[in-house]
Amino acid sequence: MSKRYGFTLIELLVVIAIIAILIGLLLPAVQKVREAAARMKCSNNLKQVGLALHNYHDVRGVMPMGQPQGYYYANWYADGALTDPNLKVIDADRSCWVAFILAYLEQSAMASQYDTWAKTWPGSTISGPFATTIIPTLVCPSDKNSPKISTLGQGFHTNYVTCLGSGYATPSTAPNGLALDGMFYGRSKIRITDVTDGTSNTVMGSELLQSPDTGTHDIRGRIWNSIHAATEFSTIYPPNSTIGDNPMGYCVAIPGAPCASQSVANAYTLARSRHTGGVNAVLADGSVRFVRDNITPSTWLGMGSRASGEVIPGDY
Helix, strand or coil, X not given: CCCCCCCCHHHHHHHHHHHHHHHHHHHHHHHHHHHHHHHHHHHHHHHHHHHHHHHHHHHHCCCCCCECCCCCCCCHHHHHHHCCCCCCCCCCCCCCHHHHCHHHHCCHHHHHHHHHHHHHCCCCHHHCCCCCCCCHHHCCCCCCCCCEECCCCCCEECCEEEEEECCXXXXXXXXXXXXXXXXXXXXXXXXXXXXXXXXXXXEEEEECCCCCCCCCCCCCCECCCCCCCCCEEECCCCCCCCCCEXXXXXXXXXXXXXXXXXXXXXXXXXCCCCCCCEEEEEECCCCEEEEECCCCHHXXXXXXXXXXXXXXXXXX
16 A cells, blocks of 8 residues: 655645745845835936936026916915016916926927917916826836826826925015025026035935825925925925925825925925935935935025025035
């Protein structure tokens, strides 16, 4: 009579347990590798944004405007006279810095569509044929809510934002955001030579997180209706702060991207990401650095201004 060989039930359970342990050990490593790859892709995207901004500067002699109008407030239609009596608000033009660098992001067709639209303004930028087109370079792969096309008709949202400075977007002294201390704000025309704090000490852009429109608008990163302080960020608080954002009344809180009390005055949006421990940031010299959440607040604050004379340590 031949003998039959096989596993006992206990042996089988032991093998299953060992396999489960190995999988449990492997998964975190796989997740770390994926996040490292996503963070690198995000860094590369931000590098492309920085290059596009510099290429625009090389051609025009100035950085693109943060926004062509400024931020919406009570005297929206009169704020043109504050900088140029011949320059009035074009309500239909609600674009931001992204519109000016499309050609440098390999989006020449979109750039042509925008330029054609801007010749006659047949409607606001949010109704343009370009408004719902996803721009891959402006999407961070670590953000599970991105790419975002607004479910409320507000178009594509970006994960990358430029820096308006170290304070509020709509301070009481400049509620329209036309005179801020960063490199990108309402009708800004900043030259590299204006960055007297040093291009390696001044932050030019960083990241933010997308939040779904759940019954109301979350406008953070909204490109084509960008009149409410959400496509430029402030260094007023450190990256990934637990202090919420105040994009002038249009915010949907999610984990990692909270909302503060909403008001038109003293608005701001902060740098945020899903990367462990910090955010990617592109400096005015075009280099990309990973900025830790625990950066000294005064250091991050000083990096937001272009010409305030702060001393920035090299080991932040």
